[in-house]
Every structure is written in structure tokens, then in C-alpha cells.
Amino acid sequence: MGKPPVRMTVPQTDLKAQYTALKGEIQAALARVCESQRFILGPEGKALEEAVAAYCGVGHAVGCASGSDALLLSLVALEAMPGDRVVTVPLTFFATASSVARLGGRAVFVDIEPRTFTLDPARLEAHLKSLSAEERKRTRAIVPVHLYGQPAEMAAILELAARYELPVIEDAAQALGADCDGRRVGSLGTTSCFSFYPSKNLGAYGDAGLVTTNDAALAARVRALRHHGCTGEKYRHNLLGWNSRLDELQAAVLRVKLRHLDDWTRARQTCADRYDGLFLDAGLADRGKTYPDEKHPVVIPHRAAGRLHAFHQYTIRSRERDALRRFLEQEGVGTEVYYPIPLHLQRCFQAWGGCPRDFPEAERAAAEVLSLPLYPELTPEQQQYVVATVAAFYRPA
Secondary structure, eight states: OOOOSSOOOBOSOOHHHHHHHHHHHHHHHHHHHHHHTOOBSSHHHHHHHHHHHHHHTOSEEEEESOHHHHHHHHHHHTTOOTTOEEEEOSSSOTHHHHHHHTTTOEEEEOOEETTTTEEOHHHHHHHHHHOOHHHHHHEEEEOOBOGGGOOOOHHHHHHHHHHTTOOBEEEOTTOTTOEETTEETTSSSSEEEEEOOTTSSSOOSSOOEEEEESOHHHHHHHHHHTBTTBOSSTTOBSSOOOBOOOBHHHHHHHHHHHTTHHHHHHHHHHHHHHHHHHHHHTTSOOTTOSSOOSSOOOBOOOOOTTEEOOOSOEEEEOTTHHHHHHHHHHTTBOOBOSOSSOGGGOGGGGGGOOOTTSSHHHHHHHHHEEEEOOOTTOOHHHHHHHHHHHHHHHSOO
């Protein structure tokens, strides 16, 4: 498979294409808010919360300022305290662990399952079994991350959480629209946290986030915490909260986009299937591989049984990741690495005692993962160019 004769520029994501298609709807929504002059805690936010709750199949949704704050709000609502331990994975965005650190707690890492890049239930069980009585007492929650749009193995994680009487906070920032065994991501944990960062599958025009839950008392607590701890009467603060409100302009944009989310998810899945076929036809990949090898230098994303992948990212593995990325950039193909440094090796978390080789699967993945262009408007011709360029890297003429 050789490179096409015509060079293309294929961005890793293309928000302008989405805006072009929705421009009229978006401008009408923004004008509606401007005409109302209701910018904070108004009808747009309430309507969005109701729509997302219905979409996820939960009783309650609470909008907030960001996905990072959704995690922090969940932890505070669950009464996490300084010195508490929260179990999560080392291969995730910084906020998964920094939300714990901001409370004076400690993120305790458990390695990933290498095919899905999500929390390994077997390793989680071993970790929970190993805890001393004091460590068990201080363990506050489990935070599985649905990375790249691939849901974690929630049935096994929830069974362990129930056995050890621990709440589960879904970090679903990248996975709105995914599901596990027919249940939407966002309906599985004690709380679930979403990010609407602009590049997400459902993206705002700035920072925005949301917490979902079936627990009415938790929802009320999150709702108060995001509004300086106010539970009703103005200027009366029963909790020590902060300002993490979702503004009306962002809510209006998200309401427009939510109507299109399922179509976009199907388009992403179609693009992912097309990438799979192109890599397989080129002989660069083979189904069922966990790690790249000489014969098949690319590993395509795994689809776990019973889990619907939302494909926030189409992430391959390559042993030559950095050189491949430079080559693709030279040829006009945008890529990104999510994430190049596992959290246990981040300098700001060194007080937690992380060392190289502590979590070999996360470390190997961090050295091999590469996210290729993926968005609903991506064309077959663009995908053919991307894969042909990868093939040219491995099999130069």
C-alpha cells in the first residue's frame, strides 16, 4: 500500500467542521440566552441537566464548571478528607489524581489492562486484598477511567466495590455515549463525572462539566457545593463550597449538540471500523493483538465484549511511536499522545512514592499509544491517506 500521490492535511480533530454544520442552531441558542439575560443557574442549565440525566438513564444530573471540578465535587460530596486514599489508574488525564491531591488525599494507583487501557479488575482485587486495616479504613473510593471512550470493566469493578463497601466514581470524561452491557456510562457508579471540554465528543465552547447520580442526597450536596455551599436561601451557606457553576451560554450550546450525539457516535464508530479494515488490509495490524511486533507493527483498538466504545479517540500502539508521530506530522497528519507520562511518574506526585517500573502496563502504553485523526466529519479519503502514510513509514519505497 503506497502513499496517495496528493498530499493532504488531516488534523487530529476538526471543530470547525462541526460548527459549520450547526452554525444556525448554535447562533440561535446563544441569541436566546443573550435575549433572556439569564447567564447563571437559569433554564438552559436546568434543561441540559434533565436531558443528560434522561440520556444516561439516571435520576439526577448537576452541571458544573469543568470535568475536573466534577471529580472534585464528587469526592467532597462523598466526604473525602485529608489523608484519605482513592484508587485509580496511572494512565489518565492529570485531573483524575489532582482532584484527590487538592483535598489532601492520596491517589493510589492500580495498573491497567493492556488491551483496553482501563483499570484491571484482577489487579484491583489483589490491591484491595493487600490493604492493612488502617489502609482499608482510609480508602474512600474507586475511580475507574473510561479511557478513549472505552468503558472500564464495570461489572467486575462494581462487584469488588460492593464487597469492600466502597463508592465508585466513574471518570467518564471521554465516554459520553458509551455503554456497558446495555447500560449507559454515567449510570453505573455512585457518581459519574463528565467533561465538556471543546474537543470532547460532546464539547462546549469553553470549559464545562457535569455530575450524574441516582442518589438524591448526593445530587443535592453536589448542587450546593458548586454554588458556594448554598442549599436554598441566598447568602446562607450550610456547606463550604465554591463557585463551579455551569453558565447558561455553555448549557445552550450543549443542548444543541446533545441532539446530535448519537449520530456522531455512530459516525465515529464507522470511522474506527474503516481504520481497522485499512490497517488489516495493509498487513500492518492483526486482530486480537495486545502488543506490536515485527510482523504487525500497529495494534488497533480492542473492543471489549459487552462494551460499546464511544471512540473519543482512535488510539493505536506502535513501538516506534515517537518516530512515527514525527513522520506523520511531516506528511500533514495530526496526532496526539494521551498520555506520555503516567501519573505516578509526574514530579508533583512524587511524594506518593511512585517509581519507574511500578506499573509496567501503564508505562509501556505511555510509550506506545498514538491517537490518530478521528471526528464524525472525517472522510474515507482522509483515512486512506492516514493509513497509507503509516504504511509508508514502515515500508518505504
